[in-house]
Each structure stands twice: as C-alpha cells, then as structure tokens.
Amino acid sequence: MKRVRQPILMVRVLAVLASGASVMSCFSNRQNEGATLYATHCSNCHGSQGEGLKRLIPPLAGADYLVKNRSGLACLVRKGLNGPLVVNGVEFNQVMPAADTHLTDSQITNILNFVQTSWGNKGEIFTIREVSEQLRGCGASDGR
Incomplete structure (x- = not known):
C-alpha cells in the first residue's frame, strides 16, 4: 500500500512544482x-x-x-x-x-x-x- 501512495505523492509534488514554475515564468516575463x-x-x-x-x-x-x-x-x-x-x-x-x-x-x-x-x-x-x-x-x- 505504501508503494502506491509514494508515486501519488510524487506526482502531486511534481504537479505543484510544474505549476509554480509556469506561474513564475509569467511573472518573470512581465517583470522584464x-x-x-x-x-x-x-x-x-x-x-x-x-x-x-x-x-x-x-x-x-x-x-x-x-x-x-x-x-x-x-x-x-x-x-x-x-x-x-x-x-x-x-x-x-x-x-x-x-x-x-x-x-x-x-x-x-x-x-x-x-x-x-x-x-x-x-x-x-x-x-x-x-x-x-x-x-x-x-x-x-x-x-x-
């Protein structure tokens, strides 16, 4: 059961990081x-x-x-x-x-x-x- 939770947690973490990077690039472009x-x-x-x-x-x-x-x-x-x-x-x-x-x-x-x-x-x-x-x-x- 733990093996199933770890990949789900990793997917969630990666999704949050990817969306954060996407948002940061928007602000960076406007900032410049x-x-x-x-x-x-x-x-x-x-x-x-x-x-x-x-x-x-x-x-x-x-x-x-x-x-x-x-x-x-x-x-x-x-x-x-x-x-x-x-x-x-x-x-x-x-x-x-x-x-x-x-x-x-x-x-x-x-x-x-x-x-x-x-x-x-x-x-x-x-x-x-x-x-x-x-x-x-x-x-x-x-x-x-």
Whole structure:
C-alpha cells in the first residue's frame, strides 16, 4: 500500500512544482517587460544606460527630474515634449516624440518602473492605477 501512495505523492509534488514554475515564468516575463520596452522605445535617445546624449538629450540615470516631476512622467511619455526642461541643472530643449499610439498604460508603467529602479535610481515604483490616473489627467489614458 505504501508503494502506491509514494508515486501519488510524487506526482502531486511534481504537479505543484510544474505549476509554480509556469506561474513564475509569467511573472518573470512581465517583470522584464520594462527593460525590453525601454531598449526598444527609449534607449536610442536616452542611451542603453540612461546616460542621455551630452547637452542634446537628458540623462535618466541619476536624473533629479524624475523625482521632482513624478506626477507628470506618464503624460511626458505618452504625449512627448516640445520645449525646454532642466535635468540636474542643465537645460535641454529637444523634441521628445510622443508614444500616443504604440504604448499602453501598462507598458508605460513598466517603462517608468524600469527607469525608476535602474542605473542607481531609487525612485518609488508606479502602480498601473497611478499611471492611468496621470494619463486621464492629460486626456491620454487608453485603459489598457
């Protein structure tokens, strides 16, 4: 009788481990989405390490702008920027293209969280709710 119970127990243990691995891979993929999206949509200008480009494009690594303007970052990504801004005491005045049609609220959240926690940045993590509220405030939420 014990021989029958052991295989059943082993099957149950393996099933739990397999389902746990499956769930973890889902979270891992979403967790890394911010890095992937940043590499695709942002790094061409802001650099792979968030270093920016001299006095043309502002850095994101160690940028005081991220802390001082947290409440407008989602709209900045969605709507872009045309006009001057100051980062770490340096004025930048280049056009940042909008992400109006190709990034969802969720993707913007993931990009912002990647930037907030990369290259030594220690910013507070955004929630999807916070980003969607910011985007509704500037008329730019897509609800996704």
